[in-house]
Amino acid sequence: MAKALGYTVGLVLFLVVAFGMMDYAFSIPNVLVSYSSNECVGVENFPGIIFNQETYSCENMPSKFYHVYVK
Numbered sequence: 001m002a003k004a005l006g007y008t009v010g011l012v013l014f015l016v017v018a019f020g021m022m023d024y025a026f027s028i029p030n031v032l033v034s035y036s037s038n039e040c041v042g043v044e045n046f047p048g049i050i051f052n053q054e055t056y057s058c059e060n061m062p063s064k065f066y067h068v069y070v071k
Helices: 002-026
Strands: 030-034 040-044 066-070
Parallel strands (some): 030 066
16 A cells, blocks of 8 residues: 555656656747847747746847747
8 A cells, every 4th residue: 555655656746847847848938030140039938837937028038048040
């Protein structure tokens, strides 16, 4: 009985951590940067359930983002 409870608690903790990591990874915004001028032209926000509840723009840049170069 105690062994089954330990496995259940371990599985629940694993699922919580895995969900948090996925939510964080999928909520990092894309910053669209002009290839010719190397300036921000827009931000694609991906609001997560736990992380990244803020809406970003070129004036309000996120601290961590993916660079996407556009024409």
